[in-house]
Amino acid sequence: MLGGVVLVVGWFGTGSLESVSCVHSGGAVTRKGLVPMSKRKRILLMLARGGLSQADVAAVLHVSKRDVSAASRMIRERGLTVDDVEAMTDADADGLFVVPGGGESGAGYLKPVMGPFVERRRRDRRLTVKMFWMEYCIQAASAGLMAYSYQTFCEMFSDEAERLGAVRHFRHEPGAKAFIDWAGDTAAVTDRLTGARSKVYVLVVCLPFSDRFWAQGFTDMTQRSWQEGQMRAFEEFGGVPRMLVPDNAATATDRSAARVTLVNREYERFAEHYGTAVVPARVRKPRDKSVAESTVNLVERWVIAPANETTFYTLDEFNEFCEGKVDWLNSRPFSAKEGSRRSVYETEERACMQPLPAERYEMCEWRSAKVSPDYHIVIDYMHYSVPHALIGRSVDARLTDSTVTVMHDGAVVAEHRRLRGRKGQYSTIVDHMPPAHAAMDSPWSPERFTSWARRIGPQTGLAIERVMAGRTIVEQSFVPCRNILGLSKTYTPELLERACGRLNELGALPSYTAVRNAILAIKAADRAAVPHARHTTTRRRAAGGQGEERRPPARRRRLPEGRASMLTEEHFAMLTSFRIRAMADKLREMIDDPSYDSLTFEERMEMLIDAEASARRDRKISKLVRQARFKLPSACVEDVLYLPGRKLDKDRVTRYAECRWVDECEVMVVISKTGCGKSYLCQALGNAACRKLIPVRYTRLADICDDLNRSRAAADDSYYQKMDEYKTVRLLIIDDFMTTPIETRNAIDLFEIMEAREHRRATLIASQLEPNEWYLRIEGELMADSILNRIATGARYIDLDGPNMREYLAKEKEA
Structure with missing residues (x-):
């Protein structure tokens, strides 16, 4: 038995081959070709020919052993031969089979309609065939008929599913498509020093007509790696297909819109540069890209699996190994047709590929920046000039690997070579300067800083001269000088002058930190010199308009006789400044x-x-505690009331207050009716987490939805910042969970938050409803299942009961 085909050869005593035929799983192959036949006739034919056991026949034809045994018994009882079976029609063969219990096939039995069952199974894989059979049994009993056994029902279901799942072979045109996908398995590279292993993700690009493919490894699955891999594949192929068919990955599609497939902007620009179109495969339709799936399996079997048995220390080593394997697979002859992947591509498909563009695509990144008063914008800690007329305006910057293009109102206003290396470099075009600046040899000069310092005072001028004299290259002192002189704006010129005078007297070389600390010490000493300055409070008398009442300063005990301290108020002021x-x-x-x-x-x-x-x-x-935004910042577990009937155990709450469940990134759900104190308990546990130095965020589900909706409407980065805040905080407390229904877009937001937090961050939820009631508050069954599965599965539960705590505390207060 090879490949699902059983050869039956009849030999006679003379040793000559009298007849050769074979039974295929889809029919009989004779000299007249493939003749389709029913499954029951195939069983009879294979048994009549002999040479195979009943178990072999059942395995080859994918039928039950019971049917094979019944067919064997029929052949013995009726004395059927091969000629008799071949002369039968499919209907005759099916009529021979008797349903268990006696009678002809279907007599007294309710024939199930399998189409709806198969369709329901496709829509929801959680529905089992056993459930369908039970529904069918109820229908048969209602009709007063017998029901087929579960085994027979399964066979009927399998036959109908096979019939409805018929596939069509696609005929691909040369140069029309390229399928792109990441391999599911990963390879690894090993660090020579630490031995740490880093994942290598393999990108596969396949041409379906010739089956030629390209594969290479990357250290990540970012947009840059996605497009860089495809560029290398096009260069290897020597041309570009007319259509790219990727999976619905984030690097290919914009998944912000539900049920709508949108190509993301960066990938769309990439396709426009190469003159091709992007048509992503349908979601959950793997047959749309069956070629990609089979090629990925080939790469995982012949490239990634052997690579995982070898140690690679660099990505280049792995890619060299991968290139050798891919070349061998592309050059290997086909088993069922002539030629190889490479030969078919060279002879039939290469001529149909579109030519490569003259220049390689450069990935770009867009940034927004505000033009500073020095008519520069800051991009990645580098400064690029723009026309001075745009000072204070917001501009867009397009970044590539080599250039920075600045645009305002859709027009290009500046273009710079992208700076690399040390942070803080400047790229300034003279034409962007104001006329007065352009006439200056340099806006940074010793004369400028000396003149600025002398306008403040002689001590400041002397200090600046000492700073510039202390550097071998005077230009190196410009930044410290600017920082020191800037303190005259942060504080006052008088304080700067006094601080510089003190440092000049000490002979210390002035620096920004030294001058700033001296200013703080002088301010502290000035406050100490006025004894009533720190202890004066002004209160208006109730009589109205009368004078101010002053509270005398608190006295400090003086040192006893003979004890002298070397510390002055100036020293204490310096400690405070530190x-x-x-x-x-x-x-x-x-x-x-x-x-x-x-x-x-x-x-x-x-x-x-x-x-x-x-x-x-x-x-x-x-x-x-402030950042957590508690409604009751004073809530603490020590004040929790353990009244009879609250179902609240003190030892259990104490254990939860130790926050081990937070460290283990678990989900806790507190459920109670209104007024039983679930919000207070959640905030008390959150306060306990704060005392363990764990960042906490307390909010209501309705507030999360409103917050994200406003951020989404703002059309800026605030939406993503809010989402990151909810995803990454160590402990997220969501109160009033599912009190009101939520829309689909908010359900998607909640799903993304819970997906990001699962097994990574702890979540505490307070709700008035049981988890099975949350399902009705979420639009979309699939989204509801996804959210509830991440929250309810494996969560810790606290069920509160007892009196209304608001009423209880009000009565206690009155008493």
Whole structure:
């Protein structure tokens, strides 16, 4: 038995071959050609010829052993020969079979209509044939007829599915199409030093007429790799097909619109450059690109599988191996026809391919930027000039590997060679400058900074001269000088002059940080010199219009006799400017309190560090609580009431407050009726997470939908920023989940959020409804299934009950 064909050869005693025929799974092959016949006649014919067991016949024809056994019994009882069976019609052969239970075929039995069952199975693969058979049994009982057995029903279902699933062989034209797809399996490259393995994704481009294909590996599946691979394939083929048929990947289509296939803009520009069209395959229709699927299987079997048994240290090594395998497969002769993939392409298809364009396609990226007062825009930390008349305007920048083109109102206003390397480089065209700037030899000069500094004061002028004298190349001092002089705008020229004077007296080389710290120290000393400045509060008396009431400053205990501190208020001000205020306050306490005198230096330092660490942790927790946007920021698990009937266990809540479930990226669902305290419990658990330094975001599902709808309507990047915020926060708390129905576009947003968070981030959901009721609040059955499967499966559940907590707390307050 080879390839589903059984050869039956009749030999006679003389050793000569008398007759040769074969039975194929679709009919009998004779000297007259292929004669189609029914499955039951094929069973009879193969058994009559002999040479095969009943199990072999069942396996070849894909029928049940019961039918083969019944056919064998019929041949024995009726004494049928090969000639008798060949003389029968299909109807005669089918009439010989008796349905179990006696009677002719179908007598007393309800014949099922299989077409609707097959169609329902295609629409939803979760529906089983056993369910259809049970429905059929109910129909037969209602009609007063017998029902076929489950096995017979399965055979009828299989026959009907095979009949309705007939396929048509596509006849492809030379040079008409190219199928593009990523291989499902991946290869790997290994780091020589660490031994870490990185995935290699293989892109496959196939020409269906000749079956010639191209394959190469990439380290990612981005738009750049997608288009770069196709460009290399076209260059290898020496031409471009008239149509590209990719899968519905994000690099080929814009999947923002449901049930509409749109080619993404970048890929569309790529196709226009090469003079070809992009026609993506239909979603979930693999037969549209069967050639691509078979070629991908070929690459996975002959390229990727052997590659995974070999160690490659660079991508070039893998691609060299891949190129050798692909060349061998393209040159290997066909098994069922003459020639090879390469020979068919060279002789029949190459002439039908479109020529390559004169220039290779350059991928471009679009950015928006605002023109700064120095008539430059910043792209990737590089500065490019535009006409000075556009200062303050927003412009669009088109970036390629070699150029930066700036456009305003659809017109090109500047074009620069793209800068590479060190950040902060400038590309300035003289024509873009104002006339006054163009007349200057350089807008950056020692004279400019010296003149600026002397206008502030002599000490500032001296400091700037010292900065410029401290650099071997005077141009290297321009940026520090600009930063120092800029402090006159951040603070005041007087403070800058005093700070520069202090640094000049100390003989230290001025720097931006030193000057800024000196300014802060001077400001702190000035505040300390006015004793009532920090302790004065103004209150208007209720009588109206009367004077101000001043609260006397808090007194600080002076040092005892014989104890002198070397620290001044200026030192404490510097500690504050260094952002270690808690350490400074603790140090003040140690100086004022003699009980600390007995401690060693190490013990004091430990206490100072602990004070600063504790203060910073408290500030961090406060910041996380603010960013979480709780309605009740004071909610905490310590204040949760464990009343009888609430079904709330204190040990369980305490375990949840440890946030291990957050670290394990689980989903928790709190369900209760209105007023039972589910929102408070969720915010208390969120507050516990903040105390563990875990970022939290509290929101309502309706607020998420409104937020995303407004961002989507703004037609800018805010929509994607909001989506990233909901996708990436460590703990997302969604209150009032499915209280109101959501639209399809919001269901898609929710699906994307839950898909991104699954097994990566923790989610806490509070709802008044059971999960089986959420299904009715989401438009679209498929979307509802996808969302609920990611939330409800494997989630932790807390079912709250008991009294209305709002009423309970109101009564407690009155009492």
